[in-house]
Amino acid sequence: xxxxxxxxxxxxxxxxxxxxxxxxxxxxxxxxxMRKLGARLGVEAMTLYxxxxxxxxxxxxxxxxxxxxxxxxTEDAGLDWRERLAGYARRLRAALLAHPGLLPLLMSxxxxxxxxxxxxxxxxxxxxxxxxxxxxxxxLLNGLTLMVLxxxxxxxNPPLPEGPPADQAKAEADYRAILAPLLGGExxxxxxxxxxxxxxxxxxxAGLGKGDTHPFHRDMGAERDRGRDAHCPDIQGRHNISSxxxxxxxxxxxxxx
Numbered sequence: 087x088x089x090x091x092x093x094x095x096x097x098x099x100x101x102x103x104x105x106x107x108x109x110x111x112x113x114x115x116x117x118x119x120m121r122k123l124g125a126r127l128g129v130e131a132m133t134l135y136x137x138x139x140x141x142x143x144x145x146x147x148x149x150x151x152x153x154x155x156x157x158x159x160t161e162d163a164g165l166d167w168r169e170r171l172a173g174y175a176r177r178l179r180a181a182l183l184a185h186p187g188l189l190p191l192l193m194s195x196x197x198x199x200x201x202x203x204x205x206x207x208x209x210x211x212x213x214x215x216x217x218x219x220x221x222x223x224x225x226l227l228n229g230l231t232l233m234v235l236x237x238x239x240x241x242x243n244p245p246l247p248e249g250p251p252a253d254q255a256k257a258e259a260d261y262r263a264i265l266a267p268l269l270g271g272e273x274x275x276x277x278x279x280x281x282x283x284x285x286x287x288x289x290x291x292a293g294l295g296k297g298d299t300h301p302f303h304r305d306m307g308a309e310r311d312r313g314r315d316a317h318c319p320d321i322q323g324r325h326n327i328s329s330x331x332x333x334x335x336x337x338x339x340x341x342x343x
Contacts, residue, residue, distance in 0.1 A: 097127065102137055103151045106144060110187040120144070149192060150199040167216040168291050171230060174209065175287050178234045186242040193235050226294065233290060234283075241279045 105126045109118045120141060124131040138144045165173070182189055197206065206227065213223035244258075266275035274281075 097129065097133070097137060099137060099147060102127065102134065102144070103147050106148055107151065107185060107188075110148070111185055114187045115191060118144075145191060145195060146197075146199045146202075148188060149195055149197050150202045167213055167218075168295065170209070170212060171226075171291055172287060175230055175234050178231065179238055179283060182235070182238045183242070186238075189235065189239060189242065193239070230290060233286065237279075237283050237286060241283075 102123070106118055106123055109122060109126060120131040120134055123144075124134055127134075134144075138147065182192070197203070209227055210220060210223050213226070214220050218226070262272075262275060265278075266272050269275050269278055
């Protein structure tokens with residue numbers, strides 16, 4: 087049913103994104119269609135095409151709204167690169183936990199809207215200013231994003247045996263009975279995903295600041311010396327993101343901003 091014109095709120099991209107996100111929150115991505123979205127907003131589905139040309143554009147809008155503010159939020163001003171990376175990872179996890187229905191979308195669809203790519207470019211710039219090679223910074227940001235997606239996937243979709251709900255509930259209860267004492271009690275069991283996330287995030291970021299003796303630095307240096315840094319494409323899908331001289335491409339990562 088379409089809402090009468092006099093009771094409608096003016097349409098804009100933010101309102102469309104909020105309504106689409108509400109549909110995904112209620113029923114997952116399968117619940118999102120232009121017809122259902124139009125009904126939620128009180129307009130015909132064809133009206134939405136004045137704002138988004140196709141459903142793919144709508145999905146891009148959802149990804150953009152899920153990751154913005156992106157790797158470089160305004161709250162990161164004045165922080166060093168380690169704190170900025172950690173802030174990005176925590177914001178992404180919080181957004182995914184708030185809207186777990188978006189997880190399959192983010193795992194299968196890169197953030198490619200202009201706004202999302204602008205945020206990504208800001209993060210690349212801040213890492214480059216800290217001494218990271220641009221191609222390496224790109225790989226690190228993507229690796230960090232994939233790490234967060236994987237951790238959240240395990241958090242919101244824990245593996246359970248196939249079968250009726252009663253069998254799944256028993257399996258979960260057995261798992262809790264074994265693991266909770268090992269972790270220090272029920273409270274620690276309930277917070278286990280927070281601890282897993284923070285320990286993994288800390289290890290990821292700490293591993294980037296070990297200096298030239300760290301395996302990451304040695305391996306990346308060897309990759310560049312063999313001319314294999316093209317294995318990591320840039321955000322346009324091209325290769326050889328760095329056109330600098332071989333000497334510049336052999337720069338090692340600095341350990342301080």
